[in-house]
Amino acid sequence: MTLRFGVVGTGAIGREHINRITNSLSGGKIVAVTDVNQDSAKQTVEQYQLDAVVYPDDKTLIADENVDVVVVTSWGPAHEATVLAAVEAGKYVFCEKPLATTAEGCMRIVEAEMKQGKKLVQVGFMRRYDSGYVQLKEAIDKGEIGQPLMVRAVHRNPEVPESYVTEMAVVDTLIHEIDALHWLVNDDYKSVQVVFPRKTKYAHDKVQDPQLFTIETNSGIVMNVEVFVNCKYGYDIQCEVIGEDGVAYLPEFPSVVTRKNGKLSSNILQDWKYRFMESYDVEIQDFIDSVVKNGEPQGPTSWDGYIAAVTADACVKAQNTGEKEAITLQEKPAFYRKDAVCETVN
Numbered sequence: 001m002t003l004r005f006g007v008v009g010t011g012a013i014g015r016e017h018i019n020r021i022t023n024s025l026s027g028g029k030i031v032a033v034t035d036v037n038q039d040s041a042k043q044t045v046e047q048y049q050l051d052a053v054v055y056p057d058d059k060t061l062i063a064d065e066n067v068d069v070v071v072v073t074s075w076g077p078a079h080e081a082t083v084l085a086a087v088e089a090g091k092y093v094f095c096e097k098p099l100a101t102t103a104e105g106c107m108r109i110v111e112a113e114m115k116q117g118k119k120l121v122q123v124g125f126m127r128r129y130d131s132g133y134v135q136l137k138e139a140i141d142k143g144e145i146g147q148p149l150m151v152r153a154v155h156r157n158p159e160v161p162e163s164y165v166t167e168m169a170v171v172d173t174l175i176h177e178i179d180a181l182h183w184l185v186n187d188d189y190k191s192v193q194v195v196f197p198r199k200t201k202y203a204h205d206k207v208q209d210p211q212l213f214t215i216e217t218n219s220g221i222v223m224n225v226e227v228f229v230n231c232k233y234g235y236d237i238q239c240e241v242i243g244e245d246g247v248a249y250l251p252e253f254p255s256v257v258t259r260k261n262g263k264l265s266s267n268i269l270q271d272w273k274y275r276f277m278e279s280y281d282v283e284i285q286d287f288i289d290s291v292v293k294n295g296e297p298q299g300p301t302s303w304d305g306y307i308a309a310v311t312a313d314a315c316v317k318a319q320n321t322g323e324k325e326a327i328t329l330q331e332k333p334a335f336y337r338k339d340a341v342c343e344t345v346n
């Protein structure tokens with residue numbers, strides 16, 4: 001069976017996903033595209049020589065009965081409306097982060113999905129598919145470092161455009177750690193506090209950079225996460241989990257090490273695209289395979305999108321107040337518990 005994909009948003013990552021579904025992965029085909037910039041949608045069809053219809057908007061694309069899966073790669077604020085419409089039409093959805101820009105928006109999606117009686121949505125939190133994070137999680141789950149006590153994580157980008165403002169350090173950048181870290185240690189978040197160190201001279205007026213987030217979990221694990229988006233030297237993702245019996249590190253992205261002219265050196269990546277290239281492939285192949293085999297995706301759910309949104313809201317509040325802010329989640333519905341037998345909720 002080949003899953004037929006319709007893509008909403010043919011910008012940077014939309015095209016990346018179109019390329020991988022068309023040229024690298026198996027079991028999927030692009031049959032429809034749309035973008036508010038119709039020229040972009042048409043150029044994409046030409047660029048990848050797709051046999052796909054260009055629709056004027058998401059509604060008409062979703063209504064196409066040849067579309068099994070809607071890929072949402074438009075701008076964050078547009079995600080909720082498209083995901084809701086697709087879910088209400090009973091279509092599968094692969095949505096890039098964020099699922100919606102508010103916790104209420106994510107909850108509307110959660111409720112719409114539960115009404116359909118089966119999981120339809122996967123959120124593009126690709127770190128859960130990165131082999132380094134998978135190994136780190138395995139080490140923690142096997143008890144190799146004992147109970148986790150602390151986490152130190154770093155998310156550095158070489159630079160950001162002027163459109164990137166202080167809040168985006170949370171909703172655009174930290175959001176990946178927000179998803180990955182609670183998954184890594186199997187815990188929920190309790191509170192967050194933010195500190196702004198001295199601002200780098202390379203940051204634009206509207207962004208406070210760097211930022212330090214201290215996030216506490218229900219069991220008392222303290223996570224210190226640095227976001228530094230004008231670090232200049234490269235794209236650098238680090239994660240260290242300190243446990244009662246030892247410390248586990250996220251492996252460095254592999255790069256040849258040279259010894260030359262009195263120096264030991266290796267390269268640092270310059271762009272996020274290359275760091276997670278393989279994880280994007282693995283996540284979307286897993287999405288295709290699980291929908292085909294089990295009738296539902298098995299990756300990060302709408303509930304994970306909701307957790308990320310609630311946590312992001314608290315982080316943004318903490319940026320503004322300087323205080324420790326509570327992270328309060330609603331109770332997880334049985335529908336989203338792995339071991340639950342999913343029943344239709346009407």
Ligand SMILES: NC(=O)C1=CN([C@@H]2O[C@H](COP(=O)(O)OP(=O)(O)OC[C@H]3O[C@@H](n4cnc5c(N)ncnc54)[C@H](O)[C@@H]3O)[C@@H](O)[C@H]2O)C=CC1
Nearest residue numbers: 009010011012013014035036037073074075076078096097
């Ligand atoms: N998982 C990851 O590592 C990454 C995820 N993203 C997420 O993917 C999404 C897209 O990001 P980029 O591709 O970098 O942005 P982009 O700006 O390159 O592309 C977005 C495209 O969506 C189109 N668009 C906006 N609103 C629309 C609507 N209502 N209907 C149809 N098309 C619409 C725009 O015209 C544009 O072509 C964002 O939510 C971003 O946070 C982006 C980069 C990496």
Ligand SMILES: O=C1[C@@H](O)[C@H](O)[C@@H](O)[C@H](O)[C@H]1O
Nearest residue numbers: 155157172173174176229272
């Ligand atoms: O998702 C991403 C971008 O949208 C974001 O702007 C970057 O900071 C992240 O490193 C990247 O993974």
